[in-house]
Amino acid sequence: MRIVLLGPPGAGKGTQAVRLAQHFDCPHVSTGDIFRSNVAEGTELGQAAKEYLDKGDLVPDEVVIAMVMDRLGSPDCAGGFLLDGFPRTVAQAEALDLNLAAEETPLHSVLCFEAADEELFRRLAGRSAELGRSDDGEETIRHRLEVYATKTRPLVDYYMHRRLLSVVDAVGHVEDITTRILDALRAAVARLTGVADAVSNANANGNGNGNGHGNDYGHGYTPGAEPGTATASAAVTVRTL
Numbered sequence: 001m002r003i004v005l006l007g008p009p010g011a012g013k014g015t016q017a018v019r020l021a022q023h024f025d026c027p028h029v030s031t032g033d034i035f036r037s038n039v040a041e042g043t044e045l046g047q048a049a050k051e052y053l054d055k056g057d058l059v060p061d062e063v064v065i066a067m068v069m070d071r072l073g074s075p076d077c078a079g080g081f082l083l084d085g086f087p088r089t090v091a092q093a094e095a096l097d098l099n100l101a102a103e104e105t106p107l108h109s110v111l112c113f114e115a116a117d118e119e120l121f122r123r124l125a126g127r128s129a130e131l132g133r134s135d136d137g138e139e140t141i142r143h144r145l146e147v148y149a150t151k152t153r154p155l156v157d158y159y160m161h162r163r164l165l166s167v168v169d170a171v172g173h174v175e176d177i178t179t180r181i182l183d184a185l186r187a188a189v190a191r192l193t194g195v196a197d198a199v200s201n202a203n204a205n206g207n208g209n210g211n212g213h214g215n216d217y218g219h220g221y222t223p224g225a226e227p228g229t230a231t232a233s234a235a236v237t238v239r240t241l
């Protein structure tokens with residue numbers, strides 16, 4: 001599957017992504033992890049990203065977009081991927097849409113993790129004590145939550161409008177949250193199957209769209225979707241854990 005994990009810092013995207021990548025046997029593409037390993041190795045990318053990470057700011061779009069598009073072009077992503085922490089801005093989401101539409105490999109689902117700010121603070125304080133991450137200090141966490149609200153939260157509407165969004169209650173035992181996610185993915189696949197069935201019925205009934213090009217559905221597009229937004233067909237199954 002091609003899945004995006006969205007949510008505020010500390011919502012557990014990374015925690016769940018590891019489990020889901022194992023479940024679906026697909027690559028886990030975490031922009032945060034890529035930046036942190038580049039910082040640790042002292043690469044040019046790491047040097048460019050470090051000041052943003054330390055302040056809790058987003059790394060500039062052009063840097064992140066080029067990095068992720070390059071990663072998604074790798075052969076191991078051809079069969080699906082889990083994007084953890086990307087996109088984080090509308091510009092990143094638009095770049096992703098364009099890239100996937102060009103490849104006719106649209107997203108299957110976007111999962112938005114939700115948890116109250118107090119819970120996020122508590123978790124990130126715990127992570128700070130455990131891992132000593134440079135962006136888990138109290139002031140930085142506060143700033144990252146503001147950045148999420150202004151820059152990333154608009155993606156909820158963006159993906160809802162494209163009928164790709166499922167909201168996941170991210171509070172509870174890690175295993176229970178994974179179960180919720182798999183349920184949400186099953187529902188998303190069922191929705192896509194419904195779209196695919198409706199399309200084949202419409203084609204069988206000769207219900208073209210009258211534009212002289214036949215029905216665009218066959219190219220993975222659906223009415224009401226934004227230009228350049230492809231809709232995944234549902235050749236996907238979601239097993240129970």
Ligand code: B4P
Nearest residue numbers: 009010011012013014015031032053058059085088123127
């Ligand atoms: P990320 O690495 O994406 O990290 P995150 O949002 O802080 O955490 P996540 O939600 O993955 O939480 P986790 O599972 O670790 O981003 C770091 C920085 O990188 C950004 O601030 C930015 O500077 C930069 N960046 C990344 N992507 C970018 C982009 N696209 N554009 C620009 N800049 C970008 O969980 C947190 C803690 O909670 C852990 O300690 C975990 O053990 C605990 N936890 C998880 N699930 C739990 C549960 N159910 N109950 C209790 N605790 C739980």
